[in-house]
Amino acid sequence: MTNLTEVLAPTSPEDAAAAFGDGSGLTVVAGGTIVMPEIKLGRLRPERALYLGRAGLEGIERSDGTVRIGAATPVAALVEGAPEPLATFAAHVGDREVRSQGTLGGNLCAPPAETFSRGDLQAPLLALGARVRSAGSGGERTDSIDDFLAAGPDGRLVLVLEVDEPARAATAAVRRPHAHAYTILAVAVAETAGGLRVAIAGAGPRAVRATAVEQALAGGASPADAAQSALDGVNPQDDALASGNYRRQVLPGLVARALGDLS
């Protein structure tokens, strides 16, 4: 099928946005780590593809406490160059080679797989209250990460993510040793001007915020008490990596650990 695919390879962000248009009928390829196996397995049969590797969407810039990260920045570059808790989460994606290829934008927009969730970087982006600059129908716009994840990435081409350097940040994760260690559940916490935010990866097809925990903390609860609200509005599911029951048992303790590391 791939030999029928028309591949566009724009060389600037503007050309990428123009080539993307409203995104209909277009498969976006950046690092290829998720999309190439989908094509290989025949689950995705692109008619047209947009390759972003030469579109000038890579790089991390800092100014006045704000960090701007291009959507095609490799995950490996985040390990050294991104603020916490994003850097720690990035360090645990895949392995060295996969981190060198996979991109922040791809990780953000990855659809969940049939048997496990993807997009581990969604949680630290939620905790940091990231702003998502994207192109698509109606032109460029900036959404909160919450709104972007709620609406889904369809029809949008992510260009840049912007976060503020947090005053404090922490992470906690359950890693399952295997030939590769998989993270089955992880908590990201960050305190910015927008307040303290807590997000969870692995408790559903996409990362979610633990808003009940945030509210308890804002109301003066101790970290240990606030963590007991971790399952309010959060309903971990079974998947290939762990059972929903196991995740429910573990999650409050994991949130407590992350909050404890914060202070």
Added chain:
Amino acid sequence: MRLTVNGREHELSTPPLETLLNALREELGITSPKAGCQQGGCGACTVLVDGEPRRSCLTPLVAVDGATVTTAEALGAPGKLSPVQAAFYEQYGLQCGFCTPGFVVATTALLERSPHPDRGQILEELAGHVCRCTGYVKIVAAVQAAAAGEVSESALEAGATGPSRQEPEVLVPGSPA
């Protein structure tokens, strides 16, 4: 798509969204990169793209247009192995050998970046190549030997008495060469 592979320039007819792995194996007949899981998990397809280890099964050809690709074939030759290849040979750092080209390529890049990695660094950096045979003690020993330059002359000359590259190759269609 233009690509320099192991020192030779090629104009490829493989389509741009096909994998680099397929282009190497099917169009160019370079078979050290293995088609293992083809999902980026096993590391057996790893090659160097402009000196950096990459999963060729995850890399669309469009991403490497104009790039320089190096596979295990170009690191050494029978009778004239690279120090890393010789160390894997001498330390018995392989069992079935399917993951070995990936390990050798990734180790070569690791020692370029970091000539004296400690054990923890070796385990972390080569984690993407872990396969099934449990032969990792010897693989780590091989990486350490290569890093320390503890490779014997006879190991570097291994394979010299094997089949000459001049002999006609017998290709069996579909075989996991």
